[in-house]
Amino acid sequence: MALISIKQLLNSPAPVPGAVARGWIKTRRDSKAMSFAELNDGSCRESLQVVFPRGDAAFDALLPQLVTGAAVEIAGDLVASPAAGQKYELQAKTVKVHGGCDAEKYPIQKKKTSDEFLRTVAHLRPRTNKYAAMLRVRSELAFSIHSYFRANGFTYVHTPIFTASDAEGAGQMFAATAFDLTKLAGIPKTENGEIDFSKDLFGKKVGLTVSGQMEGEALALALGKIYTFGPTFRAENSNTYRHCAEFWQIEPEMAFYELADDMALAEDFIKTITKDVLQKCPSDIELFAKYVEPALMDNLRNITENTFERLQYTDAVKILEPVNDRFELKVKWGVDLASEHERFLVEQHFKKPVILYNKPKEVASFYMKLNDDGRTVRGMDVLVPRIGELVGGSERENRLDVLEKRMNDLKMKVEDYQWFLDLRRFGSVPHAGFGLGFERMMMLITGISNIRDVTAFPRVPGYAEF
Ligand code: 4AD
Ligand code: MG
Numbered sequence: 047m048a049l050i051s052i053k054q055l056l057n058s059p060a061p062v063p064g065a066v067a068r069g070w071i072k073t074r075r076d077s078k079a080m081s082f083a084e085l086n087d088g089s090c091r092e093s094l095q096v097v098f099p100r101g102d103a104a105f106d107a108l109l110p111q112l113v114t115g116a117a118v119e120i121a122g123d124l125v126a127s128p129a130a131g132q133k134y135e136l137q138a139k140t141v142k143v144h145g146g147c148d149a150e151k152y153p154i155q156k157k158k159t160s161d162e163f164l165r166t167v168a169h170l171r172p173r174t175n176k177y178a179a180m181l182r183v184r185s186e187l188a189f190s191i192h193s194y195f196r197a198n199g200f201t202y203v204h205t206p207i208f209t210a211s212d213a214e215g216a217g218q219m220f221a222a223t224a225f226d227l228t229k230l231a232g233i234p235k236t237e238n239g240e241i242d243f244s245k246d247l248f249g250k251k252v253g254l255t256v257s258g259q260m261e262g263e264a265l266a267l268a269l270g271k272i273y274t275f276g277p278t279f280r281a282e283n284s285n286t287y288r289h290c291a292e293f294w295q296i297e298p299e300m301a302f303y304e305l306a307d308d309m310a311l312a313e314d315f316i317k318t319i320t321k322d323v324l325q326k327c328p329s330d331i332e333l334f335a336k337y338v339e340p341a342l343m344d345n346l347r348n349i350t351e352n353t354f355e356r357l358q359y360t361d362a363v364k365i366l367e368p369v370n371d372r373f374e375l376k377v378k379w380g381v382d383l384a385s386e387h388e389r390f391l392v393e394q395h396f397k398k399p400v401i402l403y404n405k406p407k408e409v410a411s412f413y414m415k416l417n418d419d420g421r422t423v424r425g426m427d428v429l430v431p432r433i434g435e436l437v438g439g440s441e442r443e444n445r446l447d448v449l450e451k452r453m454n455d456l457k458m459k460v461e462d463y464q465w466f467l468d469l470r471r472f473g474s475v476p477h478a479g480f481g482l483g484f485e486r487m488m489m490l491i492t493g494i495s496n497i498r499d500v501t502a503f504p505r506v507p508g509y510a511e512f
Contacts, residue, residue, distance in 0.1 A: 051089035055124055056134060062124040067094055067136055068144075070173060071116045073156055076100070076109075083112055085120065085136075088178050091329045095127065095135040096120050108141055114156065115147030115173070161499050168503055168512050176337065179330035180500060183323060184488055190322040191275060191296055191484075194315055200271045200298060205258030207277065210250055211463065213260045214411055218280045219253030220291075254279035257481055258297050259413075260466055263442060266299035266477055267469050273298040275484075285507050287496045288433060290485060292505035299479035305415075305424040305441040308478035309401050312428050312437050313354045315482070316399075320349050323491055331491075339493025345431060349490065352398040357391070359383075359405040359422065365395055382409035388427075388434045400429045412456055414440040415476075416448055426480070433489055439480020446470040 052067055069087030076082075079100055084093035098105050098112070112118065119142040127135040153167045154174055164171040171177040195202065212219050224247035225233045234245040243251040258274040265272045278295045298311065324331055324346065335342040366377040366387050375384050383402070392400050403426040404417060414423035428437035443449040449470055453460050460467075488500035498504040503512045 052085065052087045052092070052094045053089035055094060055136075056090065056092055056132075058124065058134065061126060061134065064121070065124040065136060066119065066121045067096065068119045069094070069117070071112060071114055071118060071147075073114060074112055081105075081109060081112070085118070086178075088172070088182075090182075091175060091179055091333055092132075095129065095132055096122070096138050097135055098138045098141070105138070105141065108143065111143045111146050112141070113147055113149045115149065115152040115154065116143060117145040117147075118143050161496065165498055165504070165509075166511075172502065175333060177499075177502075179327075179333045180488070180492055180494065181502060183327050183330050183492055184500070186326045187319065187323050187484070187488060187491060188275070190319040190326070193322070194318050195273045195298065198271070200273045201265075201269045203262065203265045203269070203272045203274055205255065205261040205265075205274045205276065207255050208248070208252050209255045209261075210248075210252050211260050211466070212253070213255065213257040218256055218282045220279050220281045221251070221253050223247075223252075256280055257295065259299065259479060259481065262297050262299040262479060263466070263469055263477065266301050266479070267473065267475065270302075271298070271300045283507050288486060288489070290497050290501065290504055290506055293497075293501075294484035295481045296484060297479060297481045299477065301475050301477045303441070303478040304476050305403065305426060305478060308439055308441060308480060309354075309356065309403065309426055309428075312426075312439060312480050312482070313399075313401070316428065316430075316436070316487075317350050319487070320346060320491060334492045334494070339495070342493040345493065346491070348398055348431065354399040354401050354428065355396045357396075357400050357402050359402060362387075362391060362402055365391065380406050380408060385434045388429045389431075392429045392434075393431050397431075399431075402427045402429060407452075411440070412452055412458060413442050413449070415443045416452070424478075428480075430490060432495070433486050435483075436486050436490065437480050437482045439478065441476065441478040444470055444474045444476055446474065 049068065050066065052069055055062065055065060055067060067085055069085045072084040072086050072093050074081060074083040081098040081100060083096045085096050086093040100106065120136060120138050121140045122136050122138040124134050124136050127133060154170050164174065172181055192202065208222055234242040236242045256278055258276060262272060262274050274297045276294065277292055279292050281291065360379065362383065363377055363379050370376045372390065373386050377387060404422040405425050406421060407416060407423045410423045410425045414425040416423055424441040426439055427435050430436045443452065446467060450460060450467065453463065485497050485500050489497060492500060494500050498506060
């Protein structure tokens, strides 16, 4: 049987004689007659108060080891607590110290430390209240996402991480090879002196996926409604608060969906998972509202209670152009809107989430469906306060001739994409999908302002520790 967690003990319907609690000591204070330790095992935000009698030789000998950070196992009686704010306390009878902790050297002290410092000890920061709460919310959010799709008839699929197709066509793929790069001389070369990937493990040049979309399309055109939930990788050197080189993406893809259906799904999805996490993690969310982002609850109500504004790119330009003096990058029709413009639209103008759609084809991905105007495509981005782009998606170009022409115009190697074109050759249907950045959703729900702090071990330019 599984060991009982502190969460289970605190939720116990009645006192438990002969209970055992295991965890790490957060703090300890002593009075003449007793010592009190706060014990936390990560199962919930709350710690269990453990009471040790003083004057008992066995306890007194152990007391110097019962310090912040020490890992202990305590047997005793779980009794109603006389102290305010806690239902139970554990009256210790025996203590086992699993691992002591040198309080002088332990980097996680009770006093407030900076996020920057905690990133340098990312292996220990999950022991802090904030990062443990973040990781519990992350887990619940992942489950909420799966529940949402399961309840709505989607099939969960797994798309490859090694891939030869650059789904975004943006050249941000990390290369992956089985060649030993430390021995350059041993790497096979072609006659022109280039690396001969035909001799590599896959017999061709591959990279780490930037998106599961293309393979997702193939699966949606067989199963109807699918979603992926996996890691994706971008070799862009973006050192910002909202970019990681490795991040998780949720990508639903739906046969017979058009752009409006895609937008409706994205809106419902974001609202539903937000409400679900609020309901499942009230205590952890309260911690974020109290210590991380005072406006968190208002921000979240802004997401769950408003209808997301549908805004065509051309209309966005009409709003932005007159206030161009505010922006570093001046807006005119055809410009790819930057984060500053997106945030102005959501935070200043509409003051609620915006779904920006129908952007110019010049600033759009090759696979987005061309509108009848010949200038814009059926792409959409969901923009939210503080973060900007949370979701990117589109209705896909399902006409073989139009897609081939577009790929040729972009000088793409069409021969590499024949399987993708087959989806348009054989039983093509309108279809659409989107990608939601999991870490950005975490930033939204927790109010944590840097993507480095919503993932246990971030991968960002210049940093791949642990
Ligand atoms: O807008 P993106 O690039 O869209 C795609 O990859 C499509 N193939 C998705 C699809 O239609 N199936 O990325 C989707 C989302 C962004 O809106 C953003 O939330 C997140 O992924 N994202 C990142 N998150 C963290 N770090 C990065 N470097 C990110 N790049 C994109
Ligand atoms: Mg995008």
